Amino acid sequence: MTISEEKVDDTILEAKRHPMDYLLRWDRLPHVWCSGCGLGSVLSCFIHAIAESGIDTKKIVVVSGIGCTGRASGYLDLDVFHTTHGRAIPFAIGLKLANPELKVIVFSGDGDLFAIGGNHIIHAARRNADITVICSNNFIYGMTGGQLAPTTPMGAWTSTSPYGNVEPNFNLCHLVASAGAIYVARWTSLNARRLQASMVEAIKKKGFSFIEVIPPCPTTFGRRNDYEEGIKMLEFFRENTIIRHGIDPGDAELNLGNKIVVGKFVDKEDKPTLSDHIARIQLFAKRR
Amino acid sequence: MSKKASIHDVLTGEHYISGNEAIAEGCLAAGCRFFGGYPITPSSEIAERMSRRLPQVGGVFIQMEDEIASIATILGASWAGRKSMTATSGPGISLMMENIGLGAMTETPFVIINVQRAGPSTGLPTLVGQGDVMQARWGSHGDYELIALSPNSVQEAFDLSIEAFNLAEKYRTPVIMLTDESICHMVEKLIIPTKSKIKIENRKKPTGSKKNHLTFKPDADMIPPMAAAGEGYNVFVTGLTHDTKGYPVITPEAQEILVKRLCDKILLNEEKIRLTEEYMTKDAKVLVISYGITARSAKGAVNLARKKGIKAGLLRLITIWPFPTKLIEELAKKVDAIVVAEINNGQIVKEVREATRKSVPVVLSSKLGGTVHTPKEILAKIEEVKKK
Ligand SMILES: Cc1ncc(C[n+]2csc(CCOP(=O)(O)OP(=O)(O)O)c2C)c(N)n1
Ligand code: SF4
Ligand SMILES: [Mg+2]
Numbered sequence: 001m002t003i004s005e006e007k008v009d010d011t012i013l014e015a016k017r018h019p020m021d022y023l024l025r026w027d028r029l030p031h032v033w034c035s036g037c038g039l040g041s042v043l044s045c046f047i048h049a050i051a052e053s054g055i056d057t058k059k060i061v062v063v064s065g066i067g068c069t070g071r072a073s074g075y076l077d078l079d080v081f082h083t084t085h086g087r088a089i090p091f092a093i094g095l096k097l098a099n100p101e102l103k104v105i106v107f108s109g110d111g112d113l114f115a116i117g118g119n120h121i122i123h124a125a126r127r128n129a130d131i132t133v134i135c136s137n138n139f140i141y142g143m144t145g146g147q148l149a150p151t152t153p154m155g156a157w158t159s160t161s162p163y164g165n166v167e168p169n170f171n172l173c174h175l176v177a178s179a180g181a182i183y184v185a186r187w188t189s190l191n192a193r194r195l196q197a198s199m200v201e202a203i204k205k206k207g208f209s210f211i212e213v214i215p216p217c218p219t220t221f222g223r224r225n226d227y228e229e230g231i232k233m234l235e236f237f238r239e240n241t242i243i244r245h246g247i248d249p250g251d252a253e254l255n256l257g258n259k260i261v262v263g264k265f266v267d268k269e270d271k272p273t274l275s276d277h278i279a280r281i282q283l284f285a286k287r288r
Numbered sequence: 289m290s291k292k293a294s295i296h297d298v299l300t301g302e303h304y305i306s307g308n309e310a311i312a313e314g315c316l317a318a319g320c321r322f323f324g325g326y327p328i329t330p331s332s333e334i335a336e337r338m339s340r341r342l343p344q345v346g347g348v349f350i351q352m353e354d355e356i357a358s359i360a361t362i363l364g365a366s367w368a369g370r371k372s373m374t375a376t377s378g379p380g381i382s383l384m385m386e387n388i389g390l391g392a393m394t395e396t397p398f399v400i401i402n403v404q405r406a407g408p409s410t411g412l413p414t415l416v417g418q419g420d421v422m423q424a425r426w427g428s429h430g431d432y433e434l435i436a437l438s439p440n441s442v443q444e445a446f447d448l449s450i451e452a453f454n455l456a457e458k459y460r461t462p463v464i465m466l467t468d469e470s471i472c473h474m475v476e477k478l479i480i481p482t483k484s485k486i487k488i489e490n491r492k493k494p495t496g497s498k499k500n501h502l503t504f505k506p507d508a509d510m511i512p513p514m515a516a517a518g519e520g521y522n523v524f525v526t527g528l529t530h531d532t533k534g535y536p537v538i539t540p541e542a543q544e545i546l547v548k549r550l551c552d553k554i555l556l557n558e559e560k561i562r563l564t565e566e567y568m569t570k571d572a573k574v575l576v577i578s579y580g581i582t583a584r585s586a587k588g589a590v591n592l593a594r595k596k597g598i599k600a601g602l603l604r605l606i607t608i609w610p611f612p613t614k615l616i617e618e619l620a621k622k623v624d625a626i627v628v629a630e631i632n633n634g635q636i637v638k639e640v641r642e643a644t645r646k647s648v649p650v651v652l653s654s655k656l657g658g659t660v661h662t663p664k665e666i667l668a669k670i671e672e673v674k675k676k
Binding site: 025027028058059061063074077078079080081082083084086087089090091092093094095096097098099101102119120123274278281282284285286288 | 324347361363365369518527
């Protein structure tokens, strides 16, 4: 048997690959993220979670908005959609309602999901839309160069708050929990194992589930706020993170200088989702 | 789906209903099974009828939190394989613009019904306008082309709803039904044919291997087959400039190839897409060009002119975009003057002037919204240019 040169090369490459690599689009690497950025670790947790969930990958769809985080979907060898800034959630709801067999996951940034897209996320939670939302909260608009976000802590420096931020920030977990999310958790990218376990739970949950993950962004947040290197921020996470499962997310505000409270804050029993209600209406309307 | 459901999606028979209701029925007959919208006068009756009708045929109706969510959600639904639509007006269509661009860039088939009211801004919420013609063409940023249709009766509102979906599916493009308050609130006789008489077009499906599927590889007709999410093709869809895989390529070369094709697949098929109606144009010396509700007054004006011995004729545009430039260029050779009647400050008239290349005088018969032209008003313009 003759083996072509490419074939031999391929085999070597295959052997070097990680067992989870089948979920990545190799031809899209290297990725665009800065060195020291936490998004790579988050994506790694995510693909492990997808594999661990056991869900048929053919049915998994990942939808992103625009931003550094929004690029995450583009490295996944799944059905992936990189939509417009802020609109990943309504796009995802359309996919899910049109084909309830799909497992639809939104993966996007804090600005995307809570500034320009803020209206959509609270309504998705209220409706118990059967989607999972993973929000990477780097406290900043990373992709556009580090402008103020609604998650930027009071007093933090950004390129559009050169005198320090004077606005209070949103507590994302509290907001979505109040709007009706049935699963809410927060982790830093350093809590990789716990984050991954949470992702599996959230993905398997029926209804609106939400995970806030805090990755270091050395380039645009860190640089102006004394964490110019990713490792420095990870060290801060290691020393200042406390786990509080089940606490009222209202008591888990993120402020400069405070401890970062992480954990699984909300894990409610399943209740009928938006898709369930629509299916029920269809049955009723057809019988008439 | 049950047999009963399939009986219900085409309400064959004679009806006496409004344009808005006819549009809802036309969309259902076309196979639309997803509506995402936000209420706004004068389009709300479409959403209301769809909210009742769609579940009966196994479809999904959802009232979103705003028009931006509405359009985003119908794009998602289309990528899940359903024919999807929204209906709106004035302020709502303005909010949808960014994602119309996403639809053009990602070649997503869907239909938007724009029941035009008079603007700008909140304008005259309950009254007719035709001021969104240019916005329909290029309201989103960047270069793209889409298809826009304009009915002039309740029957045609039904027929064009089917045509709109067929064109959206065939050319993988957003299609805008550029109708107006008068057509949509008017009640007329509608005949819905039997289901077998209705021609339905569905998007091309990929046939090749699911592995390494090229999400945006066009066929010779410039249109890529479309896989849905969940079918195992691992589609890659982005609003960034992309190659045939769908992967982002941030270069002028990739931009040139992609945007050229997106525009050409519509522009080079203009004659195939084109729908127009000509009335007494054979020997016409004054040509009236109009569309939508205004074309009805224009027809009246042509009749009045003929009674006065003026050889007038009407070209009614049913397809607004892509613009029938070649047809108008030809017609202009045979006439002395052209009158364009529209309820705006002069939008289509500019396209007509461009098409005629100043070979004949082109005058505008304008109204700024709130009411339709009387035939006499258009007649006055015909007489004005005729004398010259
Ligand atoms: C309508 C619109 N407005 C503004 C932008 C520019 N923009 C791109 S990404 C972004 C912010 C991204 O911040 P975030 O969602 O937090 O993502 P990150 O880059 O921090 O991961 C902005 C403002 C855009 N793409 N679209
Ligand atoms: S700007 Fe920040 S979030 Fe974006 S890639 Fe760089 S480090 Fe990561
Ligand atoms: Mg951010």
